[in-house]
Amino acid sequence: MKARVLIRPKAGILDPQGVAVEQALPALGFTGVSEVRVGRMVELEIADESQLDQLCQKLLANTLIEDYEIVSVEGAVAP
Amino acid sequence: MKFGVVRFPGTCDDFDARDAALRVDGAEAVLLWHGDHDLQGVDAVIVPGGFSYGDYLRVGAIARFAPVMTEVMEFAREGGTVLGICNGFQILCEAGLLPGALLPNTGRRFIFRQVDLDVDRADTRFTSAVPAGQTSLSIPIKHTTGRYYAPEDQLDALEANGQVLLRYAPGQNPNGSLRDIAGVTNEAGNVFGLMPHPEHAVDPLTGSVDGLTLFTSMAQAVSRV
Numbered sequence: 001m002k003a004r005v006l007i008r009p010k011a012g013i014l015d016p017q018g019v020a021v022e023q024a025l026p027a028l029g030f031t032g033v034s035e036v037r038v039g040r041m042v043e044l045e046i047a048d049e050s051q052l053d054q055l056c057q058k059l060l061a062n063t064l065i066e067d068y069e070i071v072s073v074e075g076a077v078a079p
Numbered sequence: 080m081k082f083g084v085v086r087f088p089g090t091c092d093d094f095d096a097r098d099a100a101l102r103v104d105g106a107e108a109v110l111l112w113h114g115d116h117d118l119q120g121v122d123a124v125i126v127p128g129g130f131s132y133g134d135y136l137r138v139g140a141i142a143r144f145a146p147v148m149t150e151v152m153e154f155a156r157e158g159g160t161v162l163g164i165c166n167g168f169q170i171l172c173e174a175g176l177l178p179g180a181l182l183p184n185t186g187r188r189f190i191f192r193q194v195d196l197d198v199d200r201a202d203t204r205f206t207s208a209v210p211a212g213q214t215s216l217s218i219p220i221k222h223t224t225g226r227y228y229a230p231e232d233q234l235d236a237l238e239a240n241g242q243v244l245l246r247y248a249p250g251q252n253p254n255g256s257l258r259d260i261a262g263v264t265n266e267a268g269n270v271f272g273l274m275p276h277p278e279h280a281v282d283p284l285t286g287s288v289d290g291l292t293l294f295t296s297m298a299q300a301v302s303r304v
Contacts, residue, residue: 013228014255016187062137062173065180065228 001074003046007061008039008068039066049073080298082108083121085151085167087142091129092278096164099278100125102291103298113145122301123160124151126167128221128276138181138224139169148174160204160297161270165222168262168272177265177272178237179229184222185255191221193286195248196261196275199241203264204300205271206244208292216245216289218275220253225274227256227263234258240266245273 009015017038025033042060046052052070061068082100086093093110100108109119113131118124131142142148148170155161155176163171171177184190196216201209209216229237234257237243245262252259254274262273277290 013182014185014226016183016185020187059140060136062140062180064230065182 001046001049002072003044003049003052003070003074004072005042005044005052005056005060006039006069006071007042007056007066008037010065010067013065041071080106080123080301081119081121082106082123082125082294082297083111083118084108084125084127085111085113085147086127087113087129087131087145089130089132089134090127090166092127092164092276093129095276095278096125096127099281099290100294102281103294106294106298111147113142113147116146116150118147118150118154123162123297124154126151126161126163126170127278128165128167131166131170134166137173139166139171139173142166142170143174152176155265155270158267158269160300162205162293162297163270163272164276164278165225165274168274169224171270171272176270177263178233178242179227179263181224181274182226182228182255183224184226184253189221189223190225190253191219192253193217193219194251194253194261194275196245197248197259199243199246203244203268203271203296205264205293205296208295208299210292215248216277216280216292217287218277218280218290220275222254222274225254225256227254227260227274229257234260237263242266242268244271245275 018036022036056068097108246259264271277293280287280290
């Protein structure tokens with residue numbers, strides 16, 4: 001089955017990429033944008049869905065600095 | 080005394096680290112291949128700088144699963160002396176051998192410069208050769224992801240346990256590292272990681288020989304055992 005995992009910097013940790021994006025927006029005429037955070041999304045096919053959480057903790061995210069969220073499994077939005 | 084320097088796909092400071100280690104009186108140094116489950120009987124392991132496995136996902140995240148890391152982790156758990164430099168520091172953090180993590184520099188840029196490092200402790204197996212009276216080391220940095228991070232309570236614990244060995248001198252913190260931390264040990268004190276590159280500061284030609292003190296300290300510590 002297909003799964004999507006969203007990984008982002010933990011709240012409170014400075015995200016230089018987000019800052020760079022935020023600072024670029026006014027030059028394009030987009031004003032009033034703040035709190036930009038850049039994370040990443042991992043898509044994968046997984047045979048055993050029960051392994052997903054462990055897999056996130058052991059490799060996909062470093063939980064000291066990142067939060068992860070399993071956003072959908074097989075097209076359905078996770079509860 | 081035999082140093083082993085790990086080589087991953089992408090490592091570029093392996094020769095400099097080996098050559099720096101060879102400058103220590105009586106020391107041998109060999110390269111350790113990432114794909115081998117073999118430390119070749121070395122007395123100390125250096126995980127050098129550069130890159131590893133493309134640093135995909137996060138710096139050091141994939142390298143920690145390299146075959147040789149099984150042996151490095153076992154060696155560290157048994158009290159063996161392990162030094163991680165730059166990417167090596169990042170790998171050791173990802174492997175859980177060192178506390179904390181390295182985040183992208185606050186300034187977002189690759190930085191490359193000589194920095195002064197205050198020596199917090201000169202009574203460890205990595206710093207004992209720092210001459211008495213010398214309180215700082217001049218060593219270069221070169222990295223994009225060097226901002227040391229750990230949660231506040233963990234930082235307090237690191238300081239209380241004396242695990243912070245090197246800090247960027249006041250006003251010289253180049254990357255936004257919390258509490259100016261440039262290098263930390265594990266709780267037992269046998270694994271040390273730092274972002275600056277001591278292997279690039281071993282010859283007067285390049286302006287400083289302060290980096291050599293780290294390799295000398297490690298050799299002395301191994302000889303004492």
